[in-house]
Amino acid sequence: MERYKPIIQFVQGLSLVLIVQVFDACGQTNSSHLTDKKMETNEKSIHKTEEEWKKQLSQEQYYVLRQKGTEDPYSGTLLLNKEKGVYKCVACGNELFTDDMKFDSHCGWPSFDREITGGKIKTLEDNSHGMHRIEIQCAKCGGHLGHLFDDGPTKTGLRYCVNSLSLEFVNEKDIKKTVSTDGLQSTIDTITLGGGCFWCVEAVYEMLEGVQKVESGFSGGKTKNPSYKEVCTGTTGHAEVVQITYDTTKTSLEEILKIFFTVHDPTTLNRQGADVGTQYRSVVFYRNEKQKQIIESIVGALQKENVYAKPVVTEVTPFQTFYKAENYHQNYYNMNKEEPYCQMVIQPKIEKFEKVFKNKIKK
């Protein structure tokens, strides 16, 4: 237990940052004609150097958002998404569309017939590739989204043709709206962590007060919809991860990370105990700048304070996609408590958690 003491002391000293995402009410349709579209915006704009964008975005996201690239048709993860929720700019979190604006255009890219009002999207003439088109950009960060056409089949007559890579989707189920003085705010946030075998990590977070949902899956690799078997080969690039949805009024990213750095060993490269391979790497996938800052400051402090005998090798990487693992991996520990692996490997981690975080356990 000795080696965990400094972390606990360290994190106790951290001031709690409440991670709050501002959620506007769904807007009305915008002007119904392309050329009338207002160019002004009331969003505070974000300016970053290309180096900064390269650091924040994945290579594919950078290609689309900053170099005006286009993802391959039918390749986007949000193309067939029919869940209820909000589509945000993946680079800056600007809320652009809601699920009721999406329609099936059969063009290979997510399509919307209108945008959330308030000048969140700006339009520009695009005469590249021998065509005359209207480019659409995020008004807040200038990120390329796609194009706007006037051949939409709905009442608005518009088709916002958008790259999945430019968007982040936030499921309505994960949004809890609470009324505050400045309107509607979400107190729900999500983080994706890899700390070796996901059965172990999931079991611990299931017990944490404030956690609404923990899912086991894969992230950080190239293979689409990988199976557990494929990930086990170590060739997909994916890490075994858990995706945690939590209420920021009851727990915090700091607390989640404190537990993360207690129940796994962040100093063994591509390895946790007897599990060896890049799929067992220690990694945190951040969704926005706020999360990134919190994670980096904690990792930095762990290094600086020499909390561990060896350097921390935890990767801090932008989140791209989470693939949920097969159903039999979900809630594995609770379903298979009698198995030797659960008793020998997972049980000790749970006991450690129970001991150190006694007052944080769900009632």
Ligand SMILES: [Zn+2]
């Ligand atoms: Zn943006």
